Amino acid sequence: MMIKFENINKSFGKSEVLQNISLNLEMGQSVAILGPNGSGKTTLIKSLLGMVIPDSGQILFDGKNIKNEFAYRSEIGYMPQIGNYPPNLKIAQLIDMMKDIRKGKKEGIIIDEEIIELFKLKKMYQKPLGTLSGGTKQKVSAALAFLFDPKVLILDEPTAGLDPLASELLKSKILEEKRKGKLIIITSHIMADLEELSTHVVYMQEGKLKIFKELEDLRLEYGEERLGKIIALLMKNNFSKIIA
Template sequence: MHLLEARHLKKYYATQKAVDDISFAIEPGKIFGLLGPNGAGKTTLLRMITGIFFPDEGQILFEGKPFDPMKDIARIGYMPEERGLYKKMKIGEQALYLAQLRGLSKTEAMAGIKEWFVKLEMESWWNKKVEDLSKGMSQKLQFVTTVLHQPKLIILDEPFSGLDPVNSNVIKEEIHELARKGATIIFSTHRMEQVEEICDQIVLVNKGKKILDGTVKEVKQQYKQHLFRVGFEAMPALEQTPVFTVADTGRDHALTLKINEGYGPNAVLQTLIQQGAVIHSFNEVLPSLNDIFIQLVEGTPATRQFSKVIS
């Protein structure tokens, strides 16, 4: 059973279609990437999933039942892109207050806060005020308050904004650990490199419409351009062949080859060997999610670095 399912969601603002007939489903324990450029409709989708907005059309199911914001919101943790911390309040008191709002007892909240503060090296922050924190420090605090009540669904909107590389890695590890323990995570961003490192499944939206849906592996396979990176003992002098064209001359005794229609990797290897090449590596080159994103959103070639084929 899916933990969350969106069915034909629509949301309009005056004449603008912020969300236009979007459907997707998320399995329990998965990290789901909700991707798109600014203004694509991601935040509106998240606000419908959390009950802040109601869809104009469509339905949201939570654990197989129609989503009930009054009942189900207690099992959701939402970290919005716009931060919602009380600037004059001390950090420890604020974390305790927000945890109790989520239904934890004071004892449960204190135990959870101490555990997370130790994990994220925040022990010395207890009496600091939010207004005295850097953006990255505020981000860590907001993350803690989002996951403290152990929600089944965790929604993170641009969670790495303001974090340095070290703290970004710390939060990534914690996201993976939460998923391993059974939490389902929606990760909303326009940073494709983060998605490749974290997500199991992705949905790409643009101008309110869903334009891509699948696992990261499936999406990359769908948009591959039959490119292979070949490493040689010494750079060969290749003869022209109908089997492949050289897409990139490369360096360090390596070439990127594009396999021509009607041929496969075995034909490439056989041709190279017949031409006297000594091969020590042969790897498929798949487009990055960033390249695919640019192709679908802007209409430019998916594998831009290999878009000019050298004959």
């Protein structure tokens, strides 16, 4: 199974947010999507999720165009950057609702409540979502993303707002899923996390895909161990040498 972006273009008004993006992602990869603010990272993710509809080009999920489709999303777990939920719903109800949505969408659904256990969410099940702190909301988001044992995980700033312990727990969970051969797509501003979690790097700038390489290759190329440094070099070098 793989995800294929083919010549994706998207503009919001005058600004071209995605310009001719083509990209193949495969199972077993853990892809860090990097780039300055406004480079199109979020739009890329959103277009994969069907939230943003590309102006041209197509996205193939397991060989099928996702346009006007929604069933493919039963294979995706998504953890949004900001988890704002209906304030008067309780955590338990939100989880039940997600289960309701997923039920019948896929054969043999597996419920993975490991995150719920790790974050000890069950004892807060009866709390309305509106009363939760930002960190707890993040935990709920994470729990939802992993809940259905999806083949593809899309994690938008997963560790932002989590306390160090929770952050570590989440990361180990991500690594575990990675070992199972899932496709993981992460955006983050915390380079150390990405270094730990990812096998591949997508670098975007001004709506263009500048780099898509294995992390190891980049390390060799730049003679740098640290992803942070590599990125800094990337930004400085203006890419002229690197693009083949």
